Amino acid sequence: MGIITIDESKCTKDGVCARECMAGIIRQPEGDYPRIAERHEVLCRLCGHCVAVCPHGALSHEAVRIDDSPPIKSELGISEAQAVHFLRSRRSIRSYKDKPVERETIQRLIEVARYAPTAGNTQLVEWVVISGKARIGEIAAETARSLREALDKNPSLAVSAPYLPGVLATFDTGCDSMLWNAPALLIASAPAGAINGMVDLTIALSSLDLLAPAMGLGTCWAGLLQRAILSSPSFKESLGVPPAHPHHYPMMIGYPNVKFYRLPERKPPKITFR
Numbered sequence: 587m588g589i590i591t592i593d594e595s596k597c598t599k600d601g602v603c604a605r606e607c608m609a610g611i612i613r614q615p616e617g618d619y620p621r622i623a624e625r626h627e628v629l630c631r632l633c634g635h636c637v638a639v640c641p642h643g644a645l646s647h648e649a650v651r652i653d654d655s656p657p658i659k660s661e662l663g664i665s666e667a668q669a670v671h672f673l674r675s676r677r678s679i680r681s682y683k684d685k686p687v688e689r690e691t692i693q694r695l696i697e698v699a700r701y702a703p704t705a706g707n708t709q710l711v712e713w714v715v716i717s718g719k720a721r722i723g724e725i726a727a728e729t730a731r732s733l734r735e736a737l738d739k740n741p742s743l744a745v746s747a748p749y750l751p752g753v754l755a756t757f758d759t760g761c762d763s764m765l766w767n768a769p770a771l772l773i774a775s776a777p778a779g780a781i782n783g784m785v786d787l788t789i790a791l792s793s794l795d796l797l798a799p800a801m802g803l804g805t806c807w808a809g810l811l812q813r814a815i816l817s818s819p820s821f822k823e824s825l826g827v828p829p830a831h832p833h834h835y836p837m838m839i840g841y842p843n844v845k846f847y848r849l850p851e852r853k854p855p856k857i858t859f860r
């Protein structure tokens with residue numbers, strides 16, 4: 587038996603699976619059932635398009651089983667207006683309730699984020715979850731220390747990041763302007779072998795960022811922490827990011843202590859149609 591199985595009682599030999607296969611390895615000889623030559627199986631990207639595109643539910647894949655691939659519910663689709671409103675109402679959250687985020691809730695978020703696309707469907711993004719305000723307070727302090735050191739060494743940093751001296755001054759007054767007293771931090775990372783690792787993990791984090799409000803949560807990309815991690819391998823290691831993962835990005839997460847009532851305007855897009 588090969589990596590795909592055809593239910594001959596359902597297959598109409600319409601060739602849809604063969605046309606959709608991005609690796610071009612599904613062959614459908616005239617009047618016959620689709621199949622993958624054994625020597626070509628190694629080229630399969632395990633994307634599951636062959637399973638997802640068959641209108642008859644006739645094809646299963648050993649790695650993407652039809653029983654694990656639920657039908658798309660058209661009644662759950664959203665309109666353009668709903669999609670635009672949903673995307674425009676996403677906000678960075680910098681004020682969190684003094685309430686921990688349950689491990690199970692973070693697990694549910696990541697379970698969805700793992701469906702984000704990855705180049706070549708490599709699915710190499712991994713996650714570190716850090717919880718507890720005391721630990722995150724220590725990380726914020728280390729971030730401030732590291733950024734202050736970077737600024738002392740290279741004062742021109744204040745040109746590319748003019749907000750930095752102010753952020754550090756605010757931190758010194760006891761206000762956590764690094765990680766905003768978030769109760770939890772997520773760090774998505776990917777190994778060097780993921781050729782588009784930074785893009786892959788950014789899309790996964792973006793998916794999580796968009797899903798979080800539906801679970802009552804708010805997020806904020808932690809760019810200052812990222813900068814600090816990049817400048818210190820030992821800091822990166824102390825956070826539990828695998829040393830062999832050159833790609834990473836942290837995100838704060840917690841229950842929001844703020845509510846927004848309007849959709850703020852942004853710069854108009856610069857577009858060149860050619």
Ligand SMILES: Cc1cc2nc3c(=O)[nH]c(=O)nc-3n(C[C@H](O)[C@H](O)[C@H](O)COP(=O)(O)O)c2cc1C
Nearest residue numbers: 676677678679680763764766806807808809810811
């Ligand atoms: C890559 C990235 C890094 C960011 N880093 C930080 C950060 O370190 N601290 C912070 O408070 N906000 C950070 N933000 C949030 C931005 O400031 C915010 O997205 C922007 O002001 C627009 O606001 P909005 O997200 O509510 O639309 C970051 C956003 C992105 C996309």
